[in-house]
Amino acid sequence: MSIEELDHTADAKIRVKAGTLEDLFSEAGRALMQVMYGRPGKDGRTYPLAVRGDDLESLMHAYLSELLFITEVEGLVISGADLRIGEGFVEGVVRGEPFSMEAHNAGRGVKGISYSGLSIVHDQESYILDVIFDV
Amino acid sequence: MTMLPGIQRMSEFEWQVPVGYVPGMRVPGLFFLSESLAGTLEEGAVTQLANVATMPGIVRQSLAMPDIHWGYGFPIGGVAAFSRDEGVISPGGVGFDINCGVRLLAIPLREAELGKRRELVERLFAAIPTGVGGKSALRLSNRELDRMLLEGASWAVSEGYGIDEDTRVCEQEGCMKEADPAAVSQKARQRGMPQSGTLGSGNHFLEVQVVREVYHPEAARAFGISSGQVCIMIHCGSRGLGHQVCTDHLRTLEAATKKYRITLPDRQLACAPIDSPEGRAYFGAMAASANYAWANRQVIMHYTRKVLEELYGVAYKDMHMVYDVAHNVAKMEEHVVGGTKLKVCVHRKGATRAFGPGAPDLPAAYSSVGQPVIIPGSMGSPSFLLHGTSGAMEKTFGSTCHGAGRVMSRTQAKKRLTGKEIRDTLGKEGIIVKAPSDAAIADEAPEVYKPSIEVVRVVHEVGISRLVARLEPLGVIKG
Numbered sequence: 001m002s003i004e005e006l007d008h009t010a011d012a013k014i015r016v017k018a019g020t021l022e023d024l025f026s027e028a029g030r031a032l033m034q035v036m037y038g039r040p041g042k043d044g045r046t047y048p049l050a051v052r053g054d055d056l057e058s059l060m061h062a063y064l065s066e067l068l069f070i071t072e073v074e075g076l077v078i079s080g081a082d083l084r085i086g087e088g089f090v091e092g093v094v095r096g097e098p099f100s101m102e103a104h105n106a107g108r109g110v111k112g113i114s115y116s117g118l119s120i121v122h123d124q125e126s127y128i129l130d131v132i133f134d135v
Numbered sequence: 136m137t138m139l140p141g142i143q144r145m146s147e148f149e150w151q152v153p154v155g156y157v158p159g160m161r162v163p164g165l166f167f168l169s170e171s172l173a174g175t176l177e178e179g180a181v182t183q184l185a186n187v188a189t190m191p192g193i194v195r196q197s198l199a200m201p202d203i204h205w206g207y208g209f210p211i212g213g214v215a216a217f218s219r220d221e222g223v224i225s226p227g228g229v230g231f232d233i234n235c236g237v238r239l240l241a242i243p244l245r246e247a248e249l250g251k252r253r254e255l256v257e258r259l260f261a262a263i264p265t266g267v268g269g270k271s272a273l274r275l276s277n278r279e280l281d282r283m284l285l286e287g288a289s290w291a292v293s294e295g296y297g298i299d300e301d302t303r304v305c306e307q308e309g310c311m312k313e314a315d316p317a318a319v320s321q322k323a324r325q326r327g328m329p330q331s332g333t334l335g336s337g338n339h340f341l342e343v344q345v346v347r348e349v350y351h352p353e354a355a356r357a358f359g360i361s362s363g364q365v366c367i368m369i370h371c372g373s374r375g376l377g378h379q380v381c382t383d384h385l386r387t388l389e390a391a392t393k394k395y396r397i398t399l400p401d402r403q404l405a406c407a408p409i410d411s412p413e414g415r416a417y418f419g420a421m422a423a424s425a426n427y428a429w430a431n432r433q434v435i436m437h438y439t440r441k442v443l444e445e446l447y448g449v450a451y452k453d454m455h456m457v458y459d460v461a462h463n464v465a466k467m468e469e470h471v472v473g474g475t476k477l478k479v480c481v482h483r484k485g486a487t488r489a490f491g492p493g494a495p496d497l498p499a500a501y502s503s504v505g506q507p508v509i510i511p512g513s514m515g516s517p518s519f520l521l522h523g524t525s526g527a528m529e530k531t532f533g534s535t536c537h538g539a540g541r542v543m544s545r546t547q548a549k550k551r552l553t554g555k556e557i558r559d560t561l562g563k564e565g566i567i568v569k570a571p572s573d574a575a576i577a578d579e580a581p582e583v584y585k586p587s588i589e590v591v592r593v594v595h596e597v598g599i600s601r602l603v604a605r606l607e608p609l610g611v612i613k614g
Contacts, residue, residue: 007544009177009205036267038574057402058389065382072375073325075268099268106572107267109336109614111378112231115385115402116183116207132207134231135337135545135578 037104041077041096050091159189166199179205192222201593202540208403211485219478225406228482234428235372238459256610265614266571287426291433309429315419327376332434336614343610373428458507462537489523489535513584526598535600539584570613
């Protein structure tokens, strides 16, 4: 599994690789936290989550958008997720720790998850996600 | 000079992206750029400009201002007008931060009279919640939030956060009448309630500035500013509420795109006919978010006035607001196209309205000059005050640039300079910077943006707005 920040002039462009879809979603969430707080959170609290989408890209869009909502409203810095992914849905729990100014480098807001440039490719070995966060 | 292939030069500063640059273009693209800025143009931004030209009902051209850069959906700096009858509305033409905008407050103090500058910056930073964790002192009920979403800046004034004159010098008097709070989801409300009256993070800031040079004395007089005067510039938007509205409606409009059989090259351009249930719902929610942003800037300006009142003994009512502009918004306007008045929905994404003399929706005091156009520089670089022109009404649906436009990615920026180095360098120039973390400063170093002076020079030369004054920073607070 890997998370890489690619060059993008205005926003944060991220590439995530993982062996399974479940890991890809969990890692994508960690990547979002890395952009927002300098690093993903630590385990501690959990929060339930369920989103729907017509295809894999819209599922990922809905999932990451939901994480933005959870991190902002619940103040949860997410460390990972235990998810079940089926036809048109993702459900499960996300794990994380409460936000603190000191521990999370004061944070950097992400305004939204862009559909532009969002792609998920599956080759023999892994899933590869490219996604742009509006910062 | 290097210009990307396939682009035609029309005049010194005007470049055309011909139909056919991407498949399905209905009209050409047109952008404004000087030779010295040509090297900063990204192919991705031109493709996005061309993509907008494929959308149904687009009128005349897909436009971009000289701060054009690669965004999502529309390019940043993008402007497009869509026919009210045959056109579409799209959150991709507005962005996540609905009514991100700028307001300028004139302080009756000269630069030499502004002592205690570090204390001023510290007290502003303490008074105005900033950054990701910044929580509002306001405690809004759902009902009060509804009023804020319906009434915009005048809600804040009615609650004691300003004076009646403020709303008169605000684009659209700080309120889009089409707001529909019912189209704003519970999730958006949950995000918006604790954030009203907060600055946010990223490129948002509050700056203490001095008017360093006046280029157009008559317009400066009309706007109530003079050389050597202290001003405050506030740059922020609709916070999590607007972001959630964009996210929510992107989903419904994606379904609508399929329903109305609209073919698009980019999912972020998801759209619906302006007069469809989905289009109306987005527009109503977007207008409510715009009102939230105006109320937000009004509350922040109130906190600012209180600090200045306490620190320098300046009377609250003597700090007069110059103007407030939105730079991420869609609006229903009338423009003359091919000699005929046409009702259009103008999308401005990272672009500022620049209505010229005599245009509708201008305060009486500014009617003969044109509306004030406030262009923030990047942190530590100059900002500019311009006025709208009849040239903008003819060429750009009354629009101009919105800022400097980035040229360096955040990953590159961080490799080059640390936040502390930038803070120290600006400190030597007499600019005090206060932010929740050095990381926030490193992201927004002056070097990562196009030179703001070159961007405004282009819009001035093209005549889509004209320079009035240059403002230079003395202190900055950042989120």
